[in-house]
Amino acid sequence: MESPNKPSQGHRAGVGKAPQNENRAPGRRHQTDSLDEVARDGTWLTIGKLAKLAEVSTDTLRFYEDESLLMPAKKTEAGYRLYGDDAVRRLDFIKHAQHCGMTLLEIRQLLELRADDNSCCSDVRSLAIRKKLQLEHKIRTMQAMSQALGELIDVCTAEDHPLDDCPILAALESSIAKQNHDSH
Numbered sequence: 001m002e003s004p005n006k007p008s009q010g011h012r013a014g015v016g017k018a019p020q021n022e023n024r025a026p027g028r029r030h031q032t033d034s035l036d037e038v039a040r041d042g043t044w045l046t047i048g049k050l051a052k053l054a055e056v057s058t059d060t061l062r063f064y065e066d067e068s069l070l071m072p073a074k075k076t077e078a079g080y081r082l083y084g085d086d087a088v089r090r091l092d093f094i095k096h097a098q099h100c101g102m103t104l105l106e107i108r109q110l111l112e113l114r115a116d117d118n119s120c121c122s123d124v125r126s127l128a129i130r131k132k133l134q135l136e137h138k139i140r141t142m143q144a145m146s147q148a149l150g151e152l153i154d155v156c157t158a159e160d161h162p163l164d165d166c167p168i169l170a171a172l173e174s175s176i177a178k179q180n181h182d183s184h
Helices: 031-041 047-054 058-066 085-099 104-115 121-155 167-183
Strands: 081-083
Touching: 047 058, 047 081, 047 085, 058 085, 085 104, 104 121, 121 167
Parallel strands: none
Antiparallel strands: none
């Protein structure tokens, strides 16, 4: 039976490990460097070790598995998930895409495009452009909300008024009443 903490046959722990960057203080490695090191090392990782390296929960990794975004390379006889360098790279890809504002659905689409021999760079570019336009729309909407809230704050100059005289609450209530009246 294979132990989940030991590398599988053909992979020896520590062999081929890249040296740490001497310019950094000990214990101050970046998370991406740790993932890259594991990918070069070739060791198998349990779900817990991968989660710790990637700074995500094991539940997140299981969710990614349920969403077909990340799959273990194999499982031990005891059912432990073992991840290799492909999973490390895939998780790094997912995290970078999320940082760019991509949803898991969009990330799955990117991964599907990557795996499709008929896809090309323009397909990926189109998805990225579509996402950028969505983000810009969301930013404009949030700026409008911020401006509307700023205007309400500007109206409320006396902080010692009782709640019955609060201009912010009055403006919100009149807005709700107007919306209800307009919808009938």
